Amino acid sequence: MNTVQSLPLLQNALTVGAILFSLGLIGILTRRNLIVMFLAAEMMLQGISVSLVAWSRYHGDWGGHVLVIFVLTVAACEAAVALVFVLQAFSRTGRLDSAAWQSLREATVGRTVDHELPSIDTVPPRFPTLTPAGILPAADEDEPLQREHV
Amino acid sequence: MTPLPFDPLASGPLLAGAVVATAASLWLLLPNGRDTSSARWLGTLLGLGALAAFILAGRRLGGVGEEAVFLIVSLVAVVSAAATIVSRSPVYAAIWFALTLAGVAGVLLVLGAQFLGVATIVVYAGAILVMFLFVLMLAQPAGLAPYDRVSNEPFLSALAGAVLLGVLSLSIGRLSAAPAPCCGVPSRATATPTAETQPSSDVASESTTAAVANSVAPAIDPLAENHVARLGGELFGRHLVAVEAAGVLLLAALIGAIAVVSRGEAAQAAAASPSAGRSAAR
Numbered sequence: 001m002n003t004v005q006s007l008p009l010l011q012n013a014l015t016v017g018a019i020l021f022s023l024g025l026i027g028i029l030t031r032r033n034l035i036v037m038f039l040a041a042e043m044m045l046q047g048i049s050v051s052l053v054a055w056s057r058y059h060g061d062w063g064g065h066v067l068v069i070f071v072l073t074v075a076a077c078e079a080a081v082a083l084v085f086v087l088q089a090f091s092r093t094g095r096l097d098s099a100a101w102q103s104l105r106e107a108t109v110g111r112t113v114d115h116e117l118p119s120i121d122t123v124p125p126r127f128p129t130l131t132p133a134g135i136l137p138a139a140d141e142d143e144p145l146q147r148e149h150v
Numbered sequence: 151m152t153p154l155p156f157d158p159l160a161s162g163p164l165l166a167g168a169v170v171a172t173a174a175s176l177w178l179l180l181p182n183g184r185d186t187s188s189a190r191w192l193g194t195l196l197g198l199g200a201l202a203a204f205i206l207a208g209r210r211l212g213g214v215g216e217e218a219v220f221l222i223v224s225l226v227a228v229v230s231a232a233a234t235i236v237s238r239s240p241v242y243a244a245i246w247f248a249l250t251l252a253g254v255a256g257v258l259l260v261l262g263a264q265f266l267g268v269a270t271i272v273v274y275a276g277a278i279l280v281m282f283l284f285v286l287m288l289a290q291p292a293g294l295a296p297y298d299r300v301s302n303e304p305f306l307s308a309l310a311g312a313v314l315l316g317v318l319s320l321s322i323g324r325l326s327a328a329p330a331p332c333c334g335v336p337s338r339a340t341a342t343p344t345a346e347t348q349p350s351s352d353v354a355s356e357s358t359t360a361a362v363a364n365s366v367a368p369a370i371d372p373l374a375e376n377h378v379a380r381l382g383g384e385l386f387g388r389h390l391v392a393v394e395a396a397g398v399l400l401l402a403a404l405i406g407a408i409a410v411v412s413r414g415e416a417a418q419a420a421a422a423s424p425s426a427g428r429s430a431a432r
Contacts, residue, residue: 006211006212007209007325007326008208008209008210008211008212009211009220009260009261010325011208011209011322011323011325012208012209012211012220012224013220013257013261014318014322014325015204015207015208015319015322016224016227016228016257018315018318018319018322019204019228019231019315020227020228020231020250020254021314021318022172022311022312022314022315022318023176023228023231023232023234023235023311024231024235025310025311025314026176026180026235026307026308026310026311026312027234027235029302029303029307029310029311030180030235030301030302030303030304030307030308031235031301031302032297032298032300032301032302033240033243033295033297033298035240035243035244035282035285035286035289036234036235036237036240036243036298038282039234039240039243039244039247039282040234040235042247042274042278043231043234043235043247043250046227046250046251046254046270046274049254049258049266049270050254050257050258050261053258053261053262053263053266054261056263057261057262057263062380062381062384062385065263065265065266065381065384066381066384066385066388066389066392068263068266069266069269069385070392070396072266072269072270072273072274073396073399073400074396074399075273075274075278076273076277076278076400076403077399077400077402077403078403079278079281079282080281080403080404080407081403081406081407081410083281083282083285084407084410084411085410086285086289087285087288087289087411088410088411088414090288090289091414091418095295095297096240096289096290096295096297097295097297098297099297112302114296114297114300
């Protein structure tokens with residue numbers, strides 16, 4: 001068993017936490033889907049948790065562990081309330097787009113306009129190919145519930 | 151701050167290269183409306199280069215096995231975190247985030263936080279992520295929405311995040327084992343011998359006080375048999391008021407979520423929106 005106070009382990013864990021935090025920050029700044037934005041926020045919380053536990057181990061103190069438990073609690077509360085708001089926003093606009101609420105922006109900020117969007121992805125999704133087994137079910141081509149993307 | 155003979159984490163060119171590669175990779179990989187496979191390949195290659203630079207910048211842990219385990223779980227966490235924010239489909243983003251949680255739980259286990267590693271899996275991946283997926287199933291329109299294929303200012307955001315990462319790595323690399331000249335953090339690990347010098351010969355009569363002293367004993371040894379019990383003792387001893395406050399917060403969040411849903415239902419029923427039935431079915 002290595003020693004409690006090991007500086008390399010602390011530094012490596014802090015680096016992992018910093019990478020997770022930065023990736024979450026980039027995600028919450030760039031993505032426009034409300035749910036992906038919340039996922040990015042949770043990722044920032046994960047980076048903070050890793051850093052707290054690393055410091056807790058380095059100092060031999062339980063404070064970091066206890067704080068991470070409270071981070072878990074607050075994240076659960078935040079997710080519950082935020083997802084209710086996301087559902088309300090979706091039922092008002094029909095979209096999970098944060099730009100659907102851009103009428104709340106500052107008066108000096110320009111309007112976000114989407115242009116030059118291709119109708120479908122130029123890179124088609126690649127699905128796994130499975131060996132056929134059994135009888136091919138009779139699929140209704142006009143079934144409205146079928147989705148071409150996940 | 152004592153300069154080490156070779157300090158890779160604080161060496162400038164390696165870190166600058168890693169930061170530039172991270173920014174360029176994320177800029178190429180983030181959805182920008184005109185995806186080409188060559189941009190994705192280039193972004194992936196640059197991302198792998200940035201990962202290799204960060205691995206080279208890391209410190210050696212000493213033990214080969216521990217180092218390999220830490221490397222694997224942190225790679226899983228970081229790679230799937232990057233895949234979470236560059237995924238076009240939010241369902242795939244949620245699933246990649248589950249893998250991120252698995253990696254983070256592994257990192258926490260390596261750091262000796264058994265309870266937190268398991269709690270991360272149970273609470274995050276088991277509850278919160280499933281809730282995200284439920285909301286996605288309720289709210290995601292069919293196909294890829296146009297707002298999933300564009301980003302807000304991907305270049306500036308990737309640059310800002312990468313620069314923040316570089317600054318954080320610099321300050322992490324400048325950490326040294328020597329305590330700060332002033333106001334050093336009172337580490338309770340240094341206070342351990344004073345707590346253990348007291349003889350506990352009469353264990354039978356003072357078992358409870360020994361247990362209390364044990365719970366305050368700071369050494370976080372992941373192989374200690376009463377690791378979780380000590381954490382519980384700390385949580386319900388020193389931080390009891392905070393636990394109560396967290397309970398009140400959970401109750402308030404529960405009631406608030408229900409109140410918002412019911413009020414939104416009433417408003418939608420007044421507005422006679424066609425999507426009110428979907429919200430009422432929850």
